[in-house]
Amino acid sequence: MAEVRLEGIVKDYGGFRAIHDVDLDVADGEFVVLVGPSGCGKSTLLRMIAGLEEISGGRLLISERFVNEVEPRDRDVAMVFQDYALYPQMTIAENIGFGLRMRDWKKSDIERKVLECARILQIEPLLERRPAQLSGGQRQRAAMGRAIVRDPSVFLFDEPLSNLDAKLRVEMRTQIKRLHAMLGTTTIYVTHDQTEAMTLADRVVVLDAGRVVQQGHPLELYDRPNCRFVGEFIGSPQMNILDAVVDRNERQTVLRFGSTSVPTADLPLRTGAHVDVGIRPEHIYWTSVDDGLLTPKVDVYEPLGSDTMAICDLEGQEVTARLDPKVRIKPAERIGLGFDASSLHFFDPQDGVRIDPV
Numbered sequence: 613m614a615e616v617r618l619e620g621i622v623k624d625y626g627g628f629r630a631i632h633d634v635d636l637d638v639a640d641g642e643f644v645v646l647v648g649p650s651g652c653g654k655s656t657l658l659r660m661i662a663g664l665e666e667i668s669g670g671r672l673l674i675s676e677r678f679v680n681e682v683e684p685r686d687r688d689v690a691m692v693f694q695d696y697a698l699y700p701q702m703t704i705a706e707n708i709g710f711g712l713r714m715r716d717w718k719k720s721d722i723e724r725k726v727l728e729c730a731r732i733l734q735i736e737p738l739l740e741r742r743p744a745q746l747s748g749g750q751r752q753r754a755a756m757g758r759a760i761v762r763d764p765s766v767f768l769f770d771e772p773l774s775n776l777d778a779k780l781r782v783e784m785r786t787q788i789k790r791l792h793a794m795l796g797t798t799t800i801y802v803t804h805d806q807t808e809a810m811t812l813a814d815r816v817v818v819l820d821a822g823r824v825v826q827q828g829h830p831l832e833l834y835d836r837p838n839c840r841f842v843g844e845f846i847g848s849p850q851m852n853i854l855d856a857v858v859d860r861n862e863r864q865t866v867l868r869f870g871s872t873s874v875p876t877a878d879l880p881l882r883t884g885a886h887v888d889v890g891i892r893p894e895h896i897y898w899t900s901v902d903d904g905l906l907t908p909k910v911d912v913y914e915p916l917g918s919d920t921m922a923i924c925d926l927e928g929q930e931v932t933a934r935l936d937p938k939v940r941i942k943p944a945e946r947i948g949l950g951f952d953a954s955s956l957h958f959f960d961p962q963d964g965v966r967i968d969p970v
């Protein structure tokens with residue numbers, strides 16, 4: 613078991629700074645997910661922890677040991693890669709046992725340990741096959757077997773599910789979660805998939821352009837994104853962002869969306885200022901045109917069975933609403949949409965920083 617601590621970690625590739633001053637504490641047994649768009653530095657960060665990439669600046673500690681210069685094999689971490697990296701000429705049993713053979717384990721001990729891992733991962737019947745004779749999901753489990761066989765202090769996963777089809781991805785996600793509950797090993801998991809991040813993580817760390825923008829429990833990020841980037845990244849379907857103008861009449865503050873005004877809590881912004889208003893599709897409900905706070909036109913609707921997505925046009929701004937599937941709507945129809953004022957998020961249109969009502 614182990615904690616992992618990153619103190620001011622920096623990565624430069626020549627003149628390009630891929631990671632800027634990242635601080636991160638991963639507690640013993642914690643499951644931390646690093647999430648962010650392509651190129652934000654997730655793999656770079658993970659590879660530095662694994663020892664596969666040199667650290668340009670800052671300190672890396674595993675179980676309070678300073679390991680910046682320690683060889684990968686001496687860090688007591690095991691990494692699972694996106695492409696599995698299994699040896700094609702070896703059987704699955706040989707692949708899983710490889711790390712133990714390198715450490716001069718006894719043959720009988722290796723066999724026992726490989727079998728134990730294969731049982732946990734339910735790939736016992738596949739042990740004598742070669743990787744080419746396995747499905748994607750089975751290969752994925754074999755790669756996990758190779759990681760867990762050594763009982764490492766830390767698991768590092770780099771998008772382990774991204775080569776699997778959607779159904780298998782969900783199954784494997786559940787299996788990884790079970791595995792963590794069973795073994796309790798400190799885990800750092802990289803993905804660009806926010807659903808994977810939300811479902812697996814004790815704590816989600818959102819990265820953008822080599823910096824940590826926010827970290828917290830999945831629901832903390834969902835309920836209180838500290839910036840527009842996190843608001844849009846976390847949650848599916850994506851949060852709507854609408855441009856509004858702050859206005860005040862004698863009784864209250866209102867948000868003007870084109871010709872429509874919606875009452876709001878007061879904001880620390882001057883009258884006439886623009887603000888980005890965030891509202892999640894699932895926080896919008898259908899109502900009559902007379903009762904609607906917003907009355908856009910339906911552009912496209914998608915009946916999903918469990919709910920219906922209505923993609924609407926609000927005077928040139930797109931609004932997606934997740935509606936009750938019993939609601940019958942048609943394209944080009946004008947509908948009423950309601951929401952609770954407390955479910956709105958406000959962001960500065962310039963720098964995207966969250967603005968709280970006063």
Ligand SMILES: Nc1ncnc2c1ncn2[C@@H]1O[C@H](COP(=O)(O)OP(=O)(O)OP(=O)(O)O)[C@@H](O)[C@H]1O
Nearest residue numbers: 625628630648649650651652653654655656657804
């Ligand atoms: N060996 C390298 N030399 C130069 N630049 C690199 C190198 N490896 C990565 N980079 C750059 O560093 C940045 C971060 O890359 P990284 O692979 O960590 O992103 P990522 O978040 O894992 O993206 P993805 O989701 O696409 O895997 C990118 O801009 C990338 O182009």
Ligand SMILES: [Mg+2]
Nearest residue numbers: 654655656770
């Ligand atoms: Mg990557």
